[in-house]
Amino acid sequence: MAIRKISQMTEADHVLVTAAVADAERHTSGEIVTIVTDLSDHYEDIAMAWASAVAFIALATYATFPDFYIGLINGLSGGWGHEYTTGEYVALLLTAVALKWIGTWFILKWMPLRLALTPKSTKLARVRNRAISLFKVGTEAKTVGRTGVLLYLSMKEHRAEIVTDEAIASKVAPEVWGDAMVALLDQVKAGNPGTGVAAAVRQMGVVLAEHFPKGSENPNEIPDRLIEI
Structure with missing residues (x-):
């Protein structure tokens, strides 16, 4: 399914999010992937x-x-x-x-x-399915410790998802990511998606550092950059 690339994210947003991911990963063995898209489905x-x-x-x-x-x-x-x-x-x-x-x-x-005529439950399901699909392709099992986590933002549906790899899902309940989601969506609603993604990444880093602290040997297995699709 072809999805048109968005224009809301600026070069400054890319720099901001990349720096936030790099900083968060300095304290954890987790690997954070950030993806922003205009639309998850054409409905x-x-x-x-x-x-x-x-x-x-x-x-x-x-x-x-x-x-x-x-x-x-x-x-x-x-x-x-x-x-x-x-x-x-x-x-x-x-x-x-x-x-x-x-x-x-x-x-x-x-x-x-x-x-507007699409039921909320349908949009939630489509965004979730798209996030899981992208997670399986680019994040799942891409780290030695199965510690990858995807932050996915779909702009037009006003929805976001956090999808985690096996090791993280076994230790961190979905509701623990609530602060990260609030930080993200508050800024997106204010018209600052880049700032929102960076804020969410920082909150995710706090959670990951608690459950998956940085080890002595922990290479950067997934690029830190913000991905737009």
Whole structure:
């Protein structure tokens, strides 16, 4: 699935987040990966579902009040009445329903509206699935001690996720990351996503340092840079 790269993150944001990751990892054997994306899913199935719902309602309305709509058609044609055959009426009905479906589909190509009509639970699930997918590709089992952790921010859904490797998940409950998520989302809402990611990384570093302190031999196994996709 192709996702358009965002423009909210500046070069200064990249520098800020990279420095925050490097600083956090100085005190822990954990490896922090940060990924920011514009959108986790295009929700085309949601647009299709709404278009189909509108078309079905239109079909039911046309079938319930045929005389009213036939009168409208005759009025548009200059008031000349026409006795429609069953085939002609079915053709008119299907054409009108198809136009409703296509019209709704095109309206919902405007992503803000599509997102507004997408259930919150669906957005949460899609963002989570995207985060897990990216974690499996770029973070999971990429460290000797299985101590990788992904901070994932999806801008348009206003959602973030923290996904951890096996060793971290066994010691750190998901709710422990609450301070990091609050620090992130507060700054994102204020229009400072880079500052938010850096703040979250610092909070994550505190947690990781407590449970996975820096060892005598601990190479930097994953690059510290902020990733935009």
